[in-house]
Amino acid sequence: MLTFKIPTPKEFSFDRCFEFLLRSPKELLHQCADNKVIKLVRINGKDILFEMFWAGDQSLQVDILNGSITKAEKAELQLFIEEWFDLITDLKPFYTLARKDSLLKDLVQKFHGYRIIGQPDLFESLVWAVLGQQINLQFAYTLKQRFVETFGEKITFKNQPYYLFPQPEVVSHLTDEHLLPLQFSRQKSKYTALIAQAFVNGEISKQKLAGLPLTEAKEMLMKIKGVGNWTANYALMKTFRYPDAFPLEDAGVHNAIKNLKKLKAKPTLDQVRRQFKKYKGWEAYATLYLWKSL
16 A cells, blocks of 8 residues: 655644534545545546545655555645645734734634635536535535435445546536436526536636636636626635635625624624725635634
């Protein structure tokens, strides 16, 4: 079995990130048990199943479970994991800012080392955002589970299935006939297929968005029908780690501010904007810790 380690910053807590990965028993794209995560990824056309856990020496240990990989594949896998757990971002400036803020200071102490668990696959990120619109989180996971089981590819290892998120080439051909039986609404069905078609047609890709300023990246995403401001911000936060991409209209953010400030009613959008002016450059991480407070 090939084993290697990935160093992590001091401001990283595997336990906090592992808690996030445990959010739903219906999650099929990774499996968590005994403080270990198992995930299937496709790198340059090759399916690689790996197990990852905290090595205890400020590093993550990665074990390849289904055969050998080349040096190039190992480098790609390490890059994927670093993206997934946002290991590159230096959180020290955020913590310095947050410790001086009445809303965040207790949260960054309590949840120190918590990071944005991302979705390096932009297509997955956008579809997941659409699935989660206007429904509760657990039903969103139910839809995702059915979608992945029905249209995703899988391998079996030691009698256990491991899944990949459905590919745009497959999803672009899906219609209401395929998706309504999974309890997709007509709107979610339509938007999911349209997002896939935009990828297949080359209108959108991770490469096209990489390095663009936030406003340009958002404009490009919002050309796809069904991708509004919330969805675009969410995907840019989760896939590209734009620090100033945050879902302003998010109910969770509003509830967190209401709770922490002990307000009688949810804050207005203007109140949220004013609050977030304090977090300029770190809006995405402020959002993450406000969500965590819930």
